[in-house]
Amino acid sequence: MIEIIHLKIIREIDKQKSMTAAAKTLCLTQPALSHSIKKLEQMFNIHIWEKKGRYLEFTPAGQHLLSLANRILPQIEYSEDYLKKYAHGDMGSLRIGMECHPCYQWLLKVISPYLKEWPGIDVDVKQKFKFGGIGALFNYEIDILITPDPLLKAGLCFEPVFNYEQVLVVPHNHPFRSLPYIKASQMASETLISYPVETNRLDIYSMFLTPHNISPKQHKIIESTDIILQMVENGRGVTALPHWFVEENKKRFNIASVRLGKHGIAKKLFIGIRKSDQQIKYLKAFIALSKKISFSFSTK
Amino acid sequence: MIEIIHLKIIREIDKQKSMTAAAKTLCLTQPALSHSIKKLEQMFNIHIWEKKGRYLEFTPAGQHLLSLANRILPQIEYSEDYLKKYAHGDMGSLRIGMECHPCYQWLLKVISPYLKEWPGIDVDVKQKFKFGGIGALFNYEIDILITPDPLLKAGLCFEPVFNYEQVLVVPHNHPFRSLPYIKASQMASETLISYPVETNRLDIYSMFLTPHNISPKQHKIIESTDIILQMVENGRGVTALPHWFVEENKKRFNIASVRLGKHGIAKKLFIGIRKSDQQIKYLKAFIALSKKISFSFSTK
DNA sequence: GAAATAAAATGATATAAATTCATTTATCTA
DNA sequence: TAGATAAATGAATTTATATCATTTTATTTC
The missing domain is CATH 3.40.190.10 (Periplasmic binding protein-like II)
Structure with missing residues (x-):
């Protein structure tokens, strides 16, 4: 029978690339791990790893068990946590x-x-x-x-x-500011700032630019929303965010919002x-x- | 630590509604299960079940473990099978x-x-x-x-x-047979035969009838394809199937196919x-x- | 409502398993 | 090639698990 401890050993050896190191984090000795896995191997008549030089390398069967371990152990560990809290x-x-x-x-x-x-x-x-x-x-x-x-x-x-509109965020003195909405073609001369996500997952691409076959002049990637808004405020580019979010941040940043396309980008x-x-x-x-x-x- | 055996015991007791019965299928004695679970309870300081009359009833913590067991054990058991085959x-x-x-x-x-x-x-x-x-x-x-x-x-x-067209299957002497295609409204006087699946998962509904707000005269549910085709052959109704499938079965059954709507139902x-x-x-x-x-x- | 029945819990003992220690084998490194 | 590092092996010990015998609790049945 496959036991939790087998999976823990396999996962830990994969992590540490060494049985001795794995034994230490599992609060066991190296022979304990060795015996334990040997028993599993004999039970199923398989090999779980081979010695490659000093270290171990998983066989396909070992990799299968590793994938099982990575799938199952987090769930067990969450349940243990859950029960403790309970x-x-x-x-x-x-x-x-x-x-x-x-x-x-x-x-x-x-x-x-x-x-x-x-x-x-x-x-x-x-x-x-x-x-x-x-x-x-x-x-x-x-x-x-x-x-x-x-x-x-x-x-x-x-x-x-929650329903909201995705809008373009521009600095307060940007020419777009006074427009009722912008067309996709107008983005061709702008620098777009966004989170580090594939472009097809950004609404401004999938629902606005890509259908019109337009690309922004430049596309900058930034992780933090606050930094993005600071960049926008300082004229370094424009970004797309939920309308309510822009409204909430008008006090902190000198920014404005413009509708994307005649009907806007509606999000749910x-x-x-x-x-x-x-x-x-x-x-x-x-x-x-x-x-x-x-x-x-x-x-x- | 939660062990596989704990999960097996919990799952089996839920299945059999009795610890003694569960012990039998697990090839253990009743006290073995009792001790094993008691140990788990003490480890986490929880109760897993309460005695309700003669039998046991899971507490919320027990139900949590049961859900874990039902999620995890099938995966372990599949892996054990897999390794044996390997x-x-x-x-x-x-x-x-x-x-x-x-x-x-x-x-x-x-x-x-x-x-x-x-x-x-x-x-x-x-x-x-x-x-x-x-x-x-x-x-x-x-x-x-x-x-x-x-x-x-x-x-x-x-x-x-694979690309194919979903078509209407009719008996060889049916009036639809000579038509290039049928309109949704023409289905209103037909008996439709289908597999036992919700109607919104049947293409003939979701892509043909429902958009035109049409229902067939009657909707019969049959499990086996062969029986469905026999019914169609004998004028008991019509059904929707892939075009290639109808072609393959023209030798066995006296049936014909008609396009659904002017452009047909294209499936991938x-x-x-x-x-x-x-x-x-x-x-x-x-x-x-x-x-x-x-x-x-x-x-x- | 007492006796019989059925099921789970408990405790002591026996059994089985896992862990360690000491040692060997293999590989790498200086 | 000696020294160091890592895993495997074997025997002994420790620990955990299962069983048997028994008790407790609740439910039938008469």
Whole structure:
């Protein structure tokens, strides 16, 4: 029988590239690992690694087990954590996945009252996923996914929580400022600043520039929203952000917003959860609260 | 530490609703299970179940572990199987998921030469998924998904393998037979026969009837393709199937096909795999073979 | 409502497994 | 080639697990 310890050993040896080192972090001795894996090998009549010089190299069977370990151990470890918290009186934990960079500010506005309403729930926000947000939901890496791209498929369910318009952000003295909207062609002479995401995942490309076959003069990549806004403020380029977000930051930065195209870019934010979690109270409460906060957002 | 055996015990008790019964199937005694779980409870300072009358009832913590067990054990068990086969000289296994009922015939045409080309690979075909085909891919329940609905998201990749037209199948003496195509309204007086799938997943509804707000006179549900075709042959109704499939079965059944709408219903079949599996040779070979077979299909 | 039945919990003992220590084998390095 | 580093092996010890016998608790049944 494959045991958790086997998977832990395999994962750790892959990480450390050495059995002796792995033994140390697992609080065991090197022969313990050696015997343990030997037993597994004999049970299935396979080899898990070969000695390549001083060190070990996984066989295909070993790689298979490594992939199993990387898939399964995080789930076990999360459950162990969860049970510990449960014993401490905490009643659950909410792992939120975000697939929408600038919506972080919106999320903060939801989380703050949520933490007050649900003192027993631990909240964690993740933004990087090996297999994408949908994969993270399926794999139980997160419990809630916030995304503009819902997936209406068996096993998950998505609810719209927030409508907003994606607009172009320009410095206060920019000629675009007085226009009711800009055309795609007008972007050809601008420097566009964005988050480090593939262009086909940026709305300003997929819903505005690409359909008109236009590219900006230059495309700069910056990670932090604050730095992006400072750059815009200083005339170093323009960027695309949610309208409400620009409004919220007009006090901090000398910026203005312009509609993208005659009808603007309308966006919808969704919250996705696993169908099997639909009945969990503190999850339902988060979705309800999101909608409430978003409503006050869009009407102000 | 949570152990595999804990999860097995919890799953088995949930299944059998009795510890004594669970002990029997696990080839252990009842006190063994009791002690084992007691140890886990003490480790985390939780309760996993409560005695309700003679039997046990899971606490929320127990339910959490049950959900973990149902998620993880199938993966472990698959790996154990996989390793056993690996030892026997089999080099891998290919679990195919199908989200397209009538494509089964097409699949058979691909699998047959594949088995000859890759004698070391075990092939299995699954058609029911708790969390949908996409979920099954993410959860490692299957390795390949055959579906008309690709999902262009991180973690998975889809490739088109086959184009075909979905047509209406009618008996040889049906008045539609001589028409170049039929309009949606003409379906209002027909009996439609289909597989037992929600109507919004049937192309004839989603791409033909529903947009024109038409319903057939009657909708009969039948599981087996052969029976459906016999019914059609005998004038009991009409059905929608891939064009190539109708052509293949004209010898066996006295049927004919008619285009659905002026431009017909064009369908594309995709094969989806996990990105992390992209380099696996016997998987790539399956996709390549699918395309090759499909090509000879569409050109004959 | 007492006796019989059924199921799970408990405790002591026996059994089995995992871990360590001491040592060997193999490889690399200076 | 000596010295150092890493993994494998074997025997002994420690630790964990399973069983048996028994008790506790609840449910039938008469």
